[in-house]
Amino acid sequence: MKRKIVIIQGPTASGKSAIALKLAKEFNGFLISADSRMIYKGMDIGTNKDKGKRVANTYIVQGVEEKMIDVVLPDQDFTVDDWVKQVKQIIKVDKRLPIIVGGTGFYTQALTNNFKLPVGKNRELRDKLEQELAEKGLVSLVKRIKEIDLEIESKIDVQNPRRVIRAAEICLQTKKPLERQVGRPLYDVLQIGINFDREKLYEKINKRVDEMIEEGLVREVEGLMQQGYSEKLQSMTGIGYRQVVEYLTGKISSADAVELIKRDTRRYAKRQITWLKRDKTIKWVNSLKEAQDLMKKFV
Numbered sequence: 001m002k003r004k005i006v007i008i009q010g011p012t013a014s015g016k017s018a019i020a021l022k023l024a025k026e027f028n029g030f031l032i033s034a035d036s037r038m039i040y041k042g043m044d045i046g047t048n049k050d051k052g053k054r055v056a057n058t059y060i061v062q063g064v065e066e067k068m069i070d071v072v073l074p075d076q077d078f079t080v081d082d083w084v085k086q087v088k089q090i091i092k093v094d095k096r097l098p099i100i101v102g103g104t105g106f107y108t109q110a111l112t113n114n115f116k117l118p119v120g121k122n123r124e125l126r127d128k129l130e131q132e133l134a135e136k137g138l139v140s141l142v143k144r145i146k147e148i149d150l151e152i153e154s155k156i157d158v159q160n161p162r163r164v165i166r167a168a169e170i171c172l173q174t175k176k177p178l179e180r181q182v183g184r185p186l187y188d189v190l191q192i193g194i195n196f197d198r199e200k201l202y203e204k205i206n207k208r209v210d211e212m213i214e215e216g217l218v219r220e221v222e223g224l225m226q227q228g229y230s231e232k233l234q235s236m237t238g239i240g241y242r243q244v245v246e247y248l249t250g251k252i253s254s255a256d257a258v259e260l261i262k263r264d265t266r267r268y269a270k271r272q273i274t275w276l277k278r279d280k281t282i283k284w285v286n287s288l289k290e291a292q293d294l295m296k297k298f299v
Helices: 016-026 080-093 105-112 123-136 138-146 161-174 198-215 217-226 241-248 254-277 288-298
Strands: 003-009 029-033 053-055 058-061 064-067 097-101 187-194 283-285
Touching (some): 003 016, 003 105, 016 064, 016 097, 016 288, 029 080, 080 097, 080 105, 123 161, 198 254, 241 254, 283 288
Parallel strands (some): 003 097, 003 187, 187 283
Antiparallel strands (some): 058 064
16 A cells, blocks of 8 residues: 655645644644755745754654754755655655645655656756856746747746756756656645635735744844855745845845735745646645545545
């Protein structure tokens, strides 16, 4: 029998983390973060990590273990391939029910479909691509990919620099459109999606950004810069971080930074929604009770 895993899906600020935590408590499970930003140490407020504490090498949230938090430093590379490899090992070793939660849909899709990418990392090429990104911008890099793969915009989030660089790395080496080989599914998967009202979601996003500022997001970014982490790092280009960097370097006002964070987070949520709605295996729920009912039947 295949190992059972549960994935809680939903756009940012949809409340998926709170529901996942309650389900983990009820069904003797543990959490695995599928968030491409929460992997970075020292980046807590801007990534909206669950309020918890680190005990040895484990992150604890309200008595529940959450894995794949604080995995690498902000200047270290970490790809979807790295995430899948580590998560597979976690699931193999820990016999409790894995409940995966996070907004990076590409991570969970790569795990459930057992993606196998055609080529590995190419450090020399990646350095050139990152330099091109810094000098010419994201649009230029996407244009280069489209010379090989006209459908790239339907395959990746072309607003995400990390996804674009990885896609370029693959396409430029293979000289072929981006294709992910689907391997044999390894797990019996239940995907639960948290329904939401779009206007309320946007209101919640705006409120969350205000709370991040009050909690000290500017101090967090300032501290990272003082430690020598460059604004050009992929980790520092995430929503919240790049806008605050622009404020700290005198390019925009603090008020403009806050408004840009809100706007870009709303746009990110919209892209997440588009991505999730394509996946017909997700079972959408309106309440914790509906999620619990699905879990009872599944486990």
